[in-house]
Amino acid sequence: MSHDVVSAKDLSLTFQTDDGPVHALSGVDLSVKKGEFVSFIGPSGCGKTTFLRVIADLEKPTGGEIQVNGVDPEAARKARAYGYVFQAASLYPWRTIERNVGLPLEIMGYTADETRQRIARTLELVNLSGFEKKYPWQLSGGMQQRASIARALAFDADLLLMDEPFGALDEIVRDHLNEQLLKLWDKTDKTICFVTHSIPEAVYLSTKIVVMSPRPGRVSDVIESSLPKQRPLDIRESEEFLKIAHRVRDGLRAGHSYDE
Amino acid sequence: MDGKGKTIPVLTVLAAVVAIWYACVVWMNAPFEYDKAERAGTEIGFSQLVSNTMTQERPVLPAAHQVAEEMYKTIVLKKFTSKRSLVYHGWITLSATLLGFAIGTALGILLAVGIVHNRAMDKSVMPWVIASQTIPILAVAPMIIVVLNAVGLSGLLPKALISTYLSFFPVVVGMVKGLRSPDRAQLDLMHTYSASTAQTFWKLRWPSSMPYLFTSLKIAIAISLVGAIVGELPTGAVAGLGARLLAGSYYGQTIQIWSALFTAAILAAVLVMIVGLAHSYVLRRMGQKPEGAAT
Numbered sequence A: 001m002s003h004d005v006v007s008a009k010d011l012s013l014t015f016q017t018d019d020g021p022v023h024a025l026s027g028v029d030l031s032v033k034k035g036e037f038v039s040f041i042g043p044s045g046c047g048k049t050t051f052l053r054v055i056a057d058l059e060k061p062t063g064g065e066i067q068v069n070g071v072d073p074e075a076a077r078k079a080r081a082y083g084y085v086f087q088a089a090s091l092y093p094w095r096t097i098e099r100n101v102g103l104p105l106e107i108m109g110y111t112a113d114e115t116r117q118r119i120a121r122t123l124e125l126v127n128l129s130g131f132e133k134k135y136p137w138q139l140s141g142g143m144q145q146r147a148s149i150a151r152a153l154a155f156d157a158d159l160l161l162m163d164e165p166f167g168a169l170d171e172i173v174r175d176h177l178n179e180q181l182l183k184l185w186d187k188t189d190k191t192i193c194f195v196t197h198s199i200p201e202a203v204y205l206s207t208k209i210v211v212m213s214p215r216p217g218r219v220s221d222v223i224e225s226s227l228p229k230q231r232p233l234d235i236r237e238s239e240e241f242l243k244i245a246h247r248v249r250d251g252l253r254a255g256h257s258y259d260e
Numbered sequence B: 001m002d003g004k005g006k007t008i009p010v011l012t013v014l015a016a017v018v019a020i021w022y023a024c025v026v027w028m029n030a031p032f033e034y035d036k037a038e039r040a041g042t043e044i045g046f047s048q049l050v051s052n053t054m055t056q057e058r059p060v061l062p063a064a065h066q067v068a069e070e071m072y073k074t075i076v077l078k079k080f081t082s083k084r085s086l087v088y089h090g091w092i093t094l095s096a097t098l099l100g101f102a103i104g105t106a107l108g109i110l111l112a113v114g115i116v117h118n119r120a121m122d123k124s125v126m127p128w129v130i131a132s133q134t135i136p137i138l139a140v141a142p143m144i145i146v147v148l149n150a151v152g153l154s155g156l157l158p159k160a161l162i163s164t165y166l167s168f169f170p171v172v173v174g175m176v177k178g179l180r181s182p183d184r185a186q187l188d189l190m191h192t193y194s195a196s197t198a199q200t201f202w203k204l205r206w207p208s209s210m211p212y213l214f215t216s217l218k219i220a221i222a223i224s225l226v227g228a229i230v231g232e233l234p235t236g237a238v239a240g241l242g243a244r245l246l247a248g249s250y251y252g253q254t255i256q257i258w259s260a261l262f263t264a265a266i267l268a269a270v271l272v273m274i275v276g277l278a279h280s281y282v283l284r285r286m287g288q289k290p291e292g293a294a295t
């Protein structure tokens, strides 16, 4: 049995649609080790979301094998192995921020006392202390997304799956949240799988970058980052950073070449 | 919406309606006055005609002030327990309305829950629900009343059941839509927590359906009232607004008919308003963004 957090072997998923089969994933081999920060990057339609959803047992693969914490995704889900952050914050609008963050705890049967403590702790972690009683519409997009991250952190899942969580936010907010996310990862020792469209974001955050290409969705390059764990924002001007970014760009271009 | 901007148009429409009404009163009641004058062998002047048409005892169309006067007498002046009090009759109808509305709402919600959670029910129940509403209530009402009378049920419950028959429908339709309104991400979230069906229902589907529920309830309460009135017609009931309508039409008491009609309309408006207030109260409690607030 593998000790990887995620291990996929020759994984494939084909959607049957009215316009014929869509090969969202094909022959994906990948392993994610404990404590890694893995980014998935690639043009839209290359299966990034689908791969995350397979890990989360929101989609069933049609071929190959995948294990999460050494068991199949369904068992991992039932064992509450992961927290999932969706592209849109999708907070429940009728719940206050604290009750949104407390939602998984309610469902998982934590005691009221424990729930209160965890809400306070995770809101502090994402810098939202003081906004407990606010409703989602009273918060900015960035704050809503932070609340949804808090919600995924509230219970003790070691794996965090994030699907373009900052995609809809402006550059300044995004930089800020990236920095906070790195600190949080450092503090909590979680494993993170992070989908993004942005090369700088992927390079800045990751210990490993998975470059994907579409039709059929597959992994075209896996880059181990040589950047140190401590990353101030201005590391993005460094030569090392630019070198990795360059390799990612090459990988993306290679995957795309037959298109033009 | 500011209140001031609406007052003037509303008053204008009201004034127009009243003006048309009085014109119709003169026009429709005039033949009777001409007849009377002819039989007496006298001529009748226009101003005399106008004032006469508005004071007939059994006019074809009673004037607004006659209806208002009758309503004042039968609602305010009569003791509530009197058989001639509209409050008494209104209460008889109202109690059937509320009972029928309550049963209809409960039934509608239960059916919707079944339809949303069970494929077989989705396929089999919905067509029947829709078919039930294609049969005119005027055909169903006497059957329900007669059948229930035969098994010894009479009075409040049979009328309430007619209200139920009408009111469960908008509730089913609205609640099926409401319980299915959560989007994919909201449902996926529950799945990632491995939430049970019951948890997904109470923490997601039910709160999501509230706006739909209240919209349906506004329709349901109004047609519950219609159902209760219709339920009073076939039995020749002696009490209730329907009975007043029926008695009025037997004896040509048009003023009584119109008073009962207006009372029913006012009752309907008040009931819908109460549901509307409950609606805004619940949504406010659920943290709904106030109208016009900045994002």
Ligand SMILES: Nc1ncnc2c1ncn2[C@@H]1O[C@H](COP(=O)(O)OP(=O)(O)O)[C@@H](O)[C@H]1O
Residues within 6 Å of the ligand: A015, A016, A017, A022, A023, A024, A042, A043, A044, A045, A046, A047, A048, A049, A050, A051, A217
């Ligand atoms: N539920 C689905 N049914 C059919 N096709 C789907 C479904 N989900 C995704 N796809 C298709 O699979 C491919 C990969 O989608 P996705 O994983 O969302 O890509 P990405 O997240 O990289 O943009 C796309 O072509 C998309 O249209």
Ligand SMILES: [Mg+2]
Residues within 6 Å of the ligand: A048, A049, A050
């Ligand atoms: Mg995607």
